[in-house]
Amino acid sequence: GDSVTQMEGPVTLSEEAFLTINCTYTATGYPSLFWYVQYPGEGLQLLLKATKADDKGSNKGFEATYRKETTSFHLEKGSVQVSDSAVYFCALSDEIKAAGNKLTFGGGTRVLVKP
C-alpha cells in the first residue's frame, strides 16, 4: 500500500538557519504530493503541493521538488523564523485511487526555531 516516511523530530534550529525535512514515499500509481503545516492548537493547513514529477511547489519561502527517481519530496527553507515553529506533515494522494481524494500522511516532524 501507499506510505510516506519523514524524518523524526524534533528539529531544533536557530533563527535564519537553513531547514530541510526529508520525505520519501511509496505509491502504486502517480501520486500528488503535499506538505501540510500544523501550528499549536490548530488544524493542518496546506503549505505547498506538486502534482507531477519535477514540479516544484513553493509558498512562504518554503520549497519542495517532486523527485520521481528518488521517490522524494524534501521540504526546504533558506532562512527560518521563530514563527515557522510547527509540525510539518508530508502527504500523498494516489491518482489511481484518487476518486476518494484520500491522503496518506507521514508521521509529522516537529520544528522548533529559537531566537
Added chain:
Amino acid sequence: DAGVIQSPRHEVTEMGQEVTLRCKPISGHDYLFWYRQTMMRGLELLIYFNNNVPIDDSGMPEDRFSAKMPNASFSTLKIQPSEPRDSAVYFCASSLGGGNQPQHFGDGTRLSIL
C-alpha cells in the same frame, strides 16, 4: 470566508458516556473527512464522505464509533460507549473535488475520556 467549523473545541467526559463531535464543512465542498490524532499513532483517517455518502470507513476503530452526514453542511462523529483510549484530538476536513485538491482542516476537538 468561514473555514471548517468543529464543536466542541474541548470535551471532557467519563468513560461509558456517549460523545458526539460536530463538523460544518466549507460551503460547496463535496468531500468530508474525519481524522484522529494521537502522539502514539499520529494522524489517522477514520472515515470520509463524498456528497454525504460514506465512501471508506475502514479506519473506524470499532463498532463503538459511528459517523453520519445527514446533509451537505453537517456531519457528526459519535462514540458510544466512550473509553479512555479514545482520548485524542479529532479533526474534520473538507475539500472540493478529488485527486490533488487540498483538504481544509478545522481546529479540532480535544477529547479526554476519564
